Amino acid sequence: MQGGTKRILLVTGLSGAGKSTVLKTLEDLGWEAVDNFPVRLARPLLDLPPADAQSEADMPLALGFDSRTRGFEPAKLIAEIKELQKRPDLEIMTLFVDCAGAEIERRYAETRRRHPLAQDRPAIDGIAQERTLMLPLRDWSDLVIDTSRMSASDLQAEIRNRFRLPDGRMTISLVSFGFSRGVPPNADLIFDLRFLQNPHWIADLRPLTGLDTAVGEYVAADPAFGGAIERISDLLLYLLPLYEAQGKAYVTIGFGCTGGRHRSVFVTEKFSALLREEGYAPSVNHRNLHTRPVDALEWQGNQARPMYND
Template structure:
């Protein structure tokens, strides 16, 4: 759990602030981090909500809860809400933090203009009037909140990164990485983020002794690894992934699919996939290995012909 919370308690984050300041982005980011998020939630109903059991298969109290509310929430009165939150904070089993999202009026006006939406407090007036009115209404909550984030100069992705940094449950959590092998002759995988073509390596298919084997067998592995271009190319791909994977993680990418292809998907791509799977495990990742065409029948007509020396 994030360092903002005390251990051994049900963790609740109250997310509030000015309309257009980023509450929806924050709640969606928290959901991606494993939180249970509810928007436009009347705080007076928080007590009954907290009495509900955790979802099936999850330890009681293990899922942190984020409740979003703002001036549009039914029965909104800042001082009254603060009193309700204070009563909840007296419970020994709860740890409650209030996060307020602020933003300057000019930027909020720009955001509403871009989305072509009306400010909720200015349906028939200029957006600036609604923003000023809401800032007055929300003033007590901003002054009382435990944490304030000014999103005036933050893009959506920068706000997401800020929330991940503050509220990620496990700072050592990593992305879900899948490494797969496939055969180009049987189609390119539609869900791959990165595709590497291994067809520049020597093809074991044309060795009669290796043809019935796969990249998981030692003779094929030794044959592919002995290619004069193997070591240098694999090292460069490894360096590229070492650069990209942390950047994907920093952007909040939950899933990364890396695919290695050869012609039939049984020899070269399989061995390279196994090689990178081991390397990623050693690097601290927990990759899922998938061999799409490992059991496919070897067919000469699908393989590229052997290049004869000139």
């Protein structure tokens, strides 16, 4: 951290949305993480001198709190945070972890835990009550991550991409995905590759993925491939320096096809190589690479069912 500024991330959100996963991942990244921390105690905590002036002073701090935290009152918390943000030695950001009520209810049913605000009532009642209680914080937070369609590993990857300790360069994440399985919730740029010929309908290519040479050769043979890749390359190489100049620390770029196993994977790998040649160091996540190929999903967008080419 430059100039003696202490970086602090306040992590809050709905119970069951993934706050604990966020804090554990931050801890793995080298953050000092404290859960269920009363924000009113943040000021005296920050005034304490570190035991090791070199290591702990530079270590970013993540403080987790939610509706279960003692003395939780959103309006007072926001006022307290605003006061702390006036300090020139602190850089404070608030992250809200959100999730759809039905998904939170499913998670509680799966773990057989009781919702903290519905000990003697259905979980959905407590979820609705908590959402109303937390709404002012959600609206005020700097960043909202919706985990409704995220697995724990998806959330961990998102936190690693956004909050790993900076090395002075913008962090670029490339993700391949299938539109039939949902769009990545936090992508900054998305490119739809469903205009390219689909290897799924070639019997020999169907069980393979975009990491296999034969699939790549088939996708690259599409007459539209070269022109599209050239134009997307020009756009990315134009935009990325502009994002970096504006101080954007993280950019996530999604490449999608129908199932997320062939075209999007091949193109993502191609752009990973391109960006590395340009001096960037993108991380790559093939979200649906290992999913089962399903004809019914691949028919989406086709007026008639394609025939297999043997």
